[in-house]
Amino acid sequence: MEQANMDHAEGHDLHLTPEQEYGISKLGMWLFLGTEIMLFGGLFAAYAIFRAKYPEMFLESHQELNREMGAVNTCILIFSSLTMAIGVTAIQRGKQMLAGIMILVTIICGLGFGVVKYFEYGAKFAHHIYPDTNIFFSLYFMMTGLHMLHVFIGLAVLGVIMVLTFKGKFNEKYSTPVEMGGLYWHLVDLVWIYLFPLLYLVG
Amino acid sequence: MSEHTHSQEKHITSYKTYFIVWVALMVLTFVTVYISYLDFGQLNIVIAMVVASIKAGAVALFFMHLKFEDSITWLFALFPIALLFLLIGMTILDTFTRIFPI
Amino acid sequence: MANHTVATNVYVPFLEQKGFLSWFLTTDHKRIGILYLISISLFFLIAGVLALLMRFELMTPMSDFVSPHTYNVLFTLHGSLMVFFFIVPGLAASFGNFLIPLMIGAPDVAFPKLNLASYWIYIVGAIITLIALLSPADTGWTFYTPYSATTDTDVVMITFGVFVLGFSSILTGMNFIVTIHKMRAPGMTWHRLPLFIWASYATAVLQLLATPVVGITLLMLIAERSLGVGFFDPAKGGDPVLFQNFFWFYSHPAVYIMIIPAMGVISEIIPVFARKPIFGYKAIAYSSLGIAFISFLVWAHHMFTSGISEVAATIFSFLTFLVAIPTAIKVFNWTATLYKGSIELHSAMLYALGFIFLFTIGGLTGVFLGALAVDIHLHDTYFVVAHMHYVMIGGTVMGFFGALHFWYPKWFGKMFNESVAKLAWFLVFVGFNITFFPQFFLGIQGMPRRYATYPEEFESLMALSTYGSWILGLGVLIMTVNLIKGLFSDEKAPQNPYGSLSLEWQVPSPPPTLNFDKIPIVTDWTYGYGKKKEVDA
Structure with a gap:
């Protein structure tokens, strides 16, 4: 008689170990980041095609964008990535207060990014530049808009994580949500690292 | 059994590493903005993308711990x-x- | 583990708990599987009725039953519901949910709460799409620009519904990949995994990485309609073919999201009822990944007549033929497994055999269509319709029905009437062929798809196809009634009615809430029927 190839007598407990849970969360987060790359990817592909097709339009239109504001926002986001990374290391070393403050700084930076973006959009509308002005601005508004949406989602997530950090929910033994929030925030930074030169610098 | 129980020590990146990466990112940002004011023709976008990719690589490898x-x-x-x-x-x-x- | 106080192992089947909340808030993968199963079956039946209405209209050359506009709405709804609400979540979400943790020896998926969330996101997407029915779109399920950007019907709503659905698909895919990587029982090495798991893994990768592209494409289309941007509008410097490029970058892999899980089901059913180890285990396993990978390289073969460049068309035509290789590997290995087996014609096995037969026809006609020159003649004719239905019904739906009959005792702990199931299979098989085989001839003779009226010389074949659809519908009806009736029967299913060796059959039917008392330790591969043999250590 054929036998099922498992051992009934021996066996493990059904519960996952903390290491397993940590590995599961981390792989899941990286997979999710992969989908984000593909989501922005469609717009990057459209950008590549239309820039190759209409180099003059892209060159002229991109000069309407405010290079200084873009550069300031780049610096803000990179700095927020630094504070987020420090926050992760801090919580991994059990320093809850420092971690909480670092996440708070990250959130403030994110809000600052939003404020700058608000003035930028306002200036564009004041000059009667809208998403339907031309393809460059369609891409500009869609790419930065989608990115902005990710910033807001990131802020909401980090807000919750910050409160929980200050409440002492995380420590050197369990810091998974802080690390996952950090990964997401770095991705937001990573996308902007490409958006900034493509839209503001080289058109 | 082995793959489940050996608990690997988590790698913790030092604050110092983060600061070095951050300084590098800021320098590269300055470089890419500076170059955008010069005209290299088609090379401009190539340079911009190379610089951006180095920056993105640094963020992924160190800030996101991909290296480990x-x-x-x-x-x-x-x-x-x-x-x-x-x-x-x-x-x-x-x-x-x-x-x-x- | 010695000092663990093990709870007394009282067997409580996962279906035991009753009440609305026990379903609404469940994180049990088996219950979520049932929620999906009910939802997708409902959409399948609705979209099937729409198809019957269309076939009824097509019985005569004139547009006498519904107006041409209504016909356009019918095929749009039939396609959208079938594709996005039935067949894409389909086997992966229902049987994938039920089987993956059981087969790999895990108590649940990696992210149980996310699993529940992705079901409710699916429902939200469905509700949005239902709201869109107030002004139903008439674009076809592909939403091609420029028509979709200009028609007066409510395209934004239905595409937004599909966009939301994409989230559900992505989260499910991510969940399954992590589950398969991280939750396998000790000893369940990659080369001992059931082939359904390999298929689910390949599917999940496609769900994860192709779906976001259609998401952004639909967002661009929504922006086109609501913000007046011109990505796809030639008047504004855009390119309508770009939409097709982006759309098929998802939707071609999506075809494999639909079919690969069904291939996994067939790989499970055949060795059990042939009482032989699966032939070419590794070839079947890796061909699933191969198909998934190649599916990213062939999307433009849907666009040979859309005005894409000849260079691109030639390259894509060549790459398309590559798909035939891993597909044929599977078919040959299934056939080789059957060879000299002691075959038992259980209803699940009948569906599996039906799959091999019909899917081979569907696959081979796909090779015709992949050939650039032939496609120019056959594109957008009934030949494509027939090909697609041979793959989707003859393949995926046959696999789905097979899975339903195969795992029914395990899932619900009840038995259905086997003779009625066989009768239903016969009607489905015969009805399907009568419906769709004539459409190959119609297509070759030049009958274009998506028209409510047609020249009189096509009437006899069209009418034949309509008669077939009635037999097919009757078969599905009998099958549905038989399966539902089985739920209320008193006949309890044994733990392992077919003597299968994979893990899900080693727990009681229906399985307990946490699947296993203890995580099992796996000592051999899944297919040791007849003589025991392992592919490698």
Whole structure:
């Protein structure tokens, strides 16, 4: 008689170990980041095609964008990535207060990014530049808009994580949500690292 | 059994490493903005993209700890990028080799 | 583990708990599987009725039953519901949810709460799409620009519904990949995994990485309609073919999201009822990944007549033929497994055999269509319709029905009437062929798809196809009634009615809430029927 190839007598407990849970969360987060790359990817592909097709339009239109504001926002986001990374290391070393403050700084930076973006959009509308002005601005508004949406989602997530950090929910033994929030925030930074030169610098 | 129980010590990156990476990112940002005021023709976008990729690589490797991840994570981090190149490459190939451009 | 106080192992089947909340808030993968199963079956039946209405209209050359506009709405709804609400979540979400943790020896998926969330996101997407029915779109399920950007019907709503659905698909895919990587029982090495798991893994990768591209494409289309941007509008410098490029970058892999899980089901059913180890285990396993990978390289074969460049068309035509290789590997290995087996014609096995037969026809006609020159003649004719239905019904739906009959005792702990199931299979098989085989001839003779009226010389074949659809519908009806009736029967299913060796059959039917008392230790591969043999250590 054929036998099922498992051992009934021996066996493990059904519960996952903390290491397993940590590995599961981390792989899941990286997979999710992969989908984000593909989501922005469609717009990057459209950008590549239309820039190759209409180099003059892209060159002229991109000069309407405010290079200084873009550069300031780049610096803000990179700095927020630094504070987020420090926050992760801090919580991994059990320093809850420092971690909480670092996440708070990250959130403030994110809000600052939003404020700058608000003035930028306002200036564009004041000059009667809208998403339907031309393809460059369609891409500009869609790419930065989608990115902005990710910033807001990131802020909401980090807000919750910050409160929980200050409440002492995380420590050197369990810091998974802080690390996952950090990964997401770095991705937001990573996308902007490409958006900034493509839209503001080289058109 | 072995793959489940050996608990690997988590790698913790030092604050110092983060600061060095941050300084590098700021320098590269300055460089890319500075170069954008010069005219290298077609080279401008190439330079901008190379610089951006170095920055993105630094963020991924150090801030996101990709440097210390296992091969599966690397695979799922790099495969989407390959797919993205495929999408861009083949769509461009189609768009610019048409006899009757649309 | 010695000092663990093990709870007394009282067997409580996962279906035991009653009440609305026990379903609404469940994180049990088996219950979520049932929620999906009910939802997708409902959409399948609705979209099937729409198809019957269309076939009824097509019985005569004139547009006498519904107006041409209504016909356009019918095929749009039939396609959208079938594709996005039935067949894409389909086997992966229902049987994938039920089987993956059981087969790999895990108590649940990696992210149980996310699993529940992705079901409710699916429902939200469905509700949005239902709201869109107030002004139903008439674009076809592909939403091609420029028509979709200009028609007066409510395209934004239905595409937004599909966009939301994409989230559900992505989260499910991510969940399954992590589950398969991280939750396998000790000893369950990659080369001992059931082939359904390999298929689910390949599917999940496609769900994860192709779906976001259609998401952004639909967002661009929504922006086109609501913000007046011109990505796809030639008047504004855009390119309508770009939409097709982006759309098929998802939707071609999506075809494999639909079919690969069904291939996994067939790989499970055949060795059990042939009482032989699966032939070419590794070849079947890796061909699933191969198909998934190649599916990213062939999307433009849907666009040979859309005005894409000849260079691109030639390359894509060549790459398309590559798909035939891993597909044929599977078919040959299934056939080789059957060879000299002691075959038992259980209803699940009948569906599996039906799959091999019909899917081979569907696959081979796909090779015709992949050939650039032939496709110019056959594109957008009934030949494509027939090909697609041979793959989707002859393949995926046959696999789905097979899975339903195969795992029914395990899932619900009840038995259905086997003779009625066989009768239903016969009607489905015969009805399907009568419906769709004539459409190959119609297509070759030049009958274009998506028209409510047609020249009179096509009437006899069209009418034949309509008669077939009635037999097919009757078969599905009998099958549905038989399966539902089985739920209320008193006949309890044994733990392992077919003597299968994979893990899900080693727990009681229906399985307990946490699947296993203890995580099992796996000592051999899944297919040791007849003589025991392992592919490698």
